[in-house]
Each structure stands twice: as C-alpha cells, then as structure tokens.
Amino acid sequence: MKVIVDMDRCQDHGQCVFSAPEVFRLDGAGRLEFESAPDDALREAVEEAADVCPLQAITVED
Amino acid sequence: MRRIVVVGASLGGLRAAEQLRAAGHAGELVVVGDEPHPPYNRPPLSKEVLAAEVALDRVAFRTRASVADADWRLGTAVTGADLAARVVRLADGTEVSYDGLVIATGLRPRRLDAPGQDPGAGPSRHVVRTLDDAAALRARLKPEVRLAVVGAGFIGCEVAATARTLGADVTVVAPESEPMLRPLGADFGAELRRRHQRRGVRFLLGRTVARFTGTGLELSDGTSVDADVVVEAVGSVPCVEWLEGNGLDLSDGVLCDGALRVEGRPDVVAVGDVARFPNPRYDDVPRRVEHWSIPTDTAKHAARSLLGENGRPFMPLPSFWSDQYDLRLQSFGAPALGGGDIRLLEGDLSEEAVLGYHRDGRLVGVVMLGCGGSLPRYRKLLLDDTRVPTS
Structure with missing residues (x-):
C-alpha cells in the first residue's frame, strides 16, 4: 500500500493522525509527517484517515 | 439485503x-x-x-x-x-x-422571509450551498461591489472574509450581538468581529432584514444598507x-x-x-x-x-473548523452545550488561544484560535473525560 499526501493541499488539520496514528503524526510545530509505505494490515485505518481529511489531500494506492 | x-x-x-x-x-x-x-x-x-x-x-x-x-x-x-x-x-x-x-x-439553505423585491429589481440574492451557488456568487464578487451578508454564522463569516479579500465592500447584518455567538460565545465572537473590522468589514448587529428595496436592504431599526449583492446565510x-x-x-x-x-x-x-x-x-x-x-x-x-451488526454505542466526538483570512479556528466536542461556562485554557484571545466550554463543571468542548500544536492534547482530554455508558 502506498500513501500519497498532496502537501499543497494539506493544511495540518491533523484529523488523519487520530484515525491512523501509526502512519500519520504531527511534529512539535503541528506539521504533518507520514509513513509513505505502511503495512497492509493498516489499510482500514489509512482509508479512514483519507476519508476524514478536510482537504481530501490523502490518496491510497495498492 | x-x-x-x-x-x-x-x-x-x-x-x-x-x-x-x-x-x-x-x-x-x-x-x-x-x-x-x-x-x-x-x-x-x-x-x-x-x-x-x-x-x-x-x-x-x-x-x-x-x-x-x-x-x-x-x-x-x-x-x-x-x-x-x-x-x-x-x-x-x-x-x-x-x-x-x-x-x-x-x-x-433557509431563505430570508422579507418582502419588497420585484423580480429583476434590487440586489442580486444568493445562497451558498452548492457548487452552482458558489459559481453564481463568484461571478458577482468584483472589487468594489457592495455586498451585504445576512447572517453571522460559519457561512456568513467565511463569505465576508473571502469577499473582503477579493476587494468587495462588505456589510454583515445579523440579529445576534456578536458573530458566531451560539457556537463560540460572546468573547470569542467579539474577537472575531474585531479581526473582521480591522480588514474593513462593517457589522450591523442586533437587527434583522425588514425588506428588500430597489437599492439594497432596509433593516428592522430603519437603517438602509446599499447593496448590489445580498448573501443569505441564515441557516438551513x-x-x-x-x-x-x-x-x-x-x-x-x-x-x-x-x-x-x-x-x-x-x-x-x-x-x-x-x-x-x-x-x-x-x-x-x-x-x-x-x-x-x-x-x-x-x-x-x-x-x-x-446490516444488523451493531453492538457498540454511537458517541462521536464532533469537530469543525473555519478559515477566515489567516485565521484558523478548530473545535472538538460540543462547545454550544457549554456556552454558560467558558474558560481560557491557553494563550491570549487577541493572538492565539484555546477556550474550554463546560457543562456542570465538565469540559464538553474546546475551540482553538491557532495553537495547532496543542490539538492532540485537547482532543485527548475531551475523549478521556467521557462517561462511557455501561449498558
């Protein structure tokens, strides 16, 4: 599974962090960091993270 | 099925x-x-x-x-x-x-129930709910156009900010004493109003629209508002x-x-x-x-x-946000339920701040003005304080 975040769209709302904390996190300054090739076992959590992104900046590919 | x-x-x-x-x-x-x-x-x-x-x-x-x-x-x-x-x-x-x-x-969108406008005369009336609504309003928002926004909730405030940034002459009309009063409370609303006013937005609060006229609006206290365009942001x-x-x-x-x-x-x-x-x-x-x-x-x-599969209680933690100018508002929980007991949890409202909304002494909602780095901490506070039903 490949996770792509359009960083031009991302505005650091952090909603993805709550859905998939293993994959997404905010650094000390509140900026998004993420794992681009997470384990397939996390797929449902990553799909949820993409769903809840207010800017719809997250894409999930096989 | x-x-x-x-x-x-x-x-x-x-x-x-x-x-x-x-x-x-x-x-x-x-x-x-x-x-x-x-x-x-x-x-x-x-x-x-x-x-x-x-x-x-x-x-x-x-x-x-x-x-x-x-x-x-x-x-x-x-x-x-x-x-x-x-x-x-x-x-x-x-x-x-x-x-x-x-x-x-x-x-x-709820529409204004105000008399006076003949078809084809007076200001151009708009709402903002669909893509087509937004496109129709955008076509009218030229610099210098006189825009009256009726309603000072999320949509009204965001439209006012966007239109002002585009150079429109913006007046906000609302019955409440401050913008976004119900979700945020009076202090937060006043700060939001000041930020809009510093950008040149005019507020006519504590009044409603009495009627449409050939040149704009007449308000409940007799004030006339000249407007080429009226946005009705009065709820849904x-x-x-x-x-x-x-x-x-x-x-x-x-x-x-x-x-x-x-x-x-x-x-x-x-x-x-x-x-x-x-x-x-x-x-x-x-x-x-x-x-x-x-x-x-x-x-x-x-x-x-x-599909007949539910056992767990449904108890979502609502969240919302609003962007107005360079201002980022974020909220978790139900601040509107705790409007009677609002406490400053962090910062200073004139810069960046976090407000806590309490009911019966319990934190039920948080609204953040900036302070993005503190977001996970306050969200956890709201989640941890929940009384999970035992049945």
Whole structure:
C-alpha cells in the first residue's frame, strides 16, 4: 500500500493522525509527517484517515 | 439485503455507500442525488471556490473503488417514499424498491422571509450551498461591489472574509450581538468581529432584514444598507418533505435512535446533518449536528446498524473548523452545550488561544484560535473525560 499526501493541499488539520496514528503524526510545530509505505494490515485505518481529511489531500494506492 | 437505496449523494450518502460495502453488503447499491455533480466537498465553497474558479476534481471526494459498481442516479431528486411498501419515488417518474434505505438528503439553505423585491429589481440574492451557488456568487464578487451578508454564522463569516479579500465592500447584518455567538460565545465572537473590522468589514448587529428595496436592504431599526449583492446565510432546513406521510417525527430532521435507525425500524437509517440522534457522550437528547465530521461518523455506524451488526454505542466526538483570512479556528466536542461556562485554557484571545466550554463543571468542548500544536492534547482530554455508558 502506498500513501500519497498532496502537501499543497494539506493544511495540518491533523484529523488523519487520530484515525491512523501509526502512519500519520504531527511534529512539535503541528506539521504533518507520514509513513509513505505502511503495512497492509493498516489499510482500514489509512482509508479512514483519507476519508476524514478536510482537504481530501490523502490518496491510497495498492 | 438484496438492494439498498441511499437517498442523497453528498458526503453522507457517499460514505454510507462505502461503509455498506466495507461492512459486507454485496448486493445492489443505488445512490440517488438531486445535484448533477458527483459527491464534492462543501467547505471550500465559501472559501477557495468563491475566490477563484476551481475545477470539479479539485473538490470532488475521493471515492473508494468498492462503490464504482453502484447505480448512481445523479441529477435525480427524490419526491416521495412509502416505507411500508419499501419504495422510493424519483422525480423522473421511476420507483425504486429497497430492502434497506439510507436517508442522507441533508439540508438546503433557509431563505430570508422579507418582502419588497420585484423580480429583476434590487440586489442580486444568493445562497451558498452548492457548487452552482458558489459559481453564481463568484461571478458577482468584483472589487468594489457592495455586498451585504445576512447572517453571522460559519457561512456568513467565511463569505465576508473571502469577499473582503477579493476587494468587495462588505456589510454583515445579523440579529445576534456578536458573530458566531451560539457556537463560540460572546468573547470569542467579539474577537472575531474585531479581526473582521480591522480588514474593513462593517457589522450591523442586533437587527434583522425588514425588506428588500430597489437599492439594497432596509433593516428592522430603519437603517438602509446599499447593496448590489445580498448573501443569505441564515441557516438551513432539513430536506425531509419526501418522507411525509409515513408517520415519522420530522419536526427537526429525521428522529433516530442511538443506532441511527429511524423510529426503531430495522430497515431504515439516517446519516449526516438530516439525522437527529442522541449522543451519550453528552446526554440522551436527540440533536442534529451540522459539522463536517458527522456524515462520515454516522455513515459508518448506520451502515452496520442497517446490516444488523451493531453492538457498540454511537458517541462521536464532533469537530469543525473555519478559515477566515489567516485565521484558523478548530473545535472538538460540543462547545454550544457549554456556552454558560467558558474558560481560557491557553494563550491570549487577541493572538492565539484555546477556550474550554463546560457543562456542570465538565469540559464538553474546546475551540482553538491557532495553537495547532496543542490539538492532540485537547482532543485527548475531551475523549478521556467521557462517561462511557455501561449498558
């Protein structure tokens, strides 16, 4: 599974962090960091993270 | 279930369809929507989409591959339903029978009930709910145009900020004493008003629109407002007329139980801001919640209820945000329930701050003005403080 975040769209709302904390996190300054090739076992959590992104900046590919 | 019909093809309807697939529904899926567009994100309509022409794919929702085989009936309004016969009627004359029904028809803008305007005369009147609404308003927002925004809630404040940034001459008219008073409280509202005023937005608060005139508006205190364009941002009305005649409580959206089933029916659920449901995180009072997080949350729970799989209580933590100029507002929980006891938790309202909203001494909502780095901490505080039902 490949996770792509359009960083031009991302505005650091952090909603993805709550859905998939293993994959997404905010650094000390509140900026998004993420794992681009997470384990397939996390797929449902990553799909949820993409769903809840207010800017719809997250894409999930096989 | 052989066929599930989802009525409404915006965020709630889309997520319901996806969650039905995720929860194992392999049968037919019909999604009916009155707009011609595929499901798209509405928050940008009062911001980016109003500021500049934006391609549809920029605001269209990411959709899961699992709903590609659904029968999407877009551009087709629903006109009625017979829940006893399990059938919905569509504007194109067809009837669609179902084994399971998801109600996701959402809201439409409330319109000003003010007399005086002849067709074709006076200011151009607008609302902001759909892509087409935003495009029509954008065409009018030239620099120097005189815009009156009626209503000082989320949409009103965001439209005012966007239009002012585009160079419009903006006046906000509202009956409350401060903008966004109900969700945020007086101190926060006053700070928001000052920030708008520093950018040149004029506020005429504590008044309503008495009538439209040839040159704009006349207000309840006799004040005249010259306006070329009027935006009506005075709240929303649930789209439930199509459900009339089925004995449902439609007094404010569709009354649901804690599993989002409509009046205890096993074969009908409601999702999104048309659903009125209790949230045991706070109390047992059913409420509609018009926040962006709710369609997705309700869709996930309702899909499982419809397929008969729910055991867990549904107790979402609502969240919302608003962007006005360079200002980022973020909220978790239900600040409107704690408006009587608002405490400064961090910072300074004139710069960046976090306010806590309390009911019976308990923190029920948080609103942040900036302070993004503190977000996970306050969200955890709200989640941890919940009285989880034991039954």
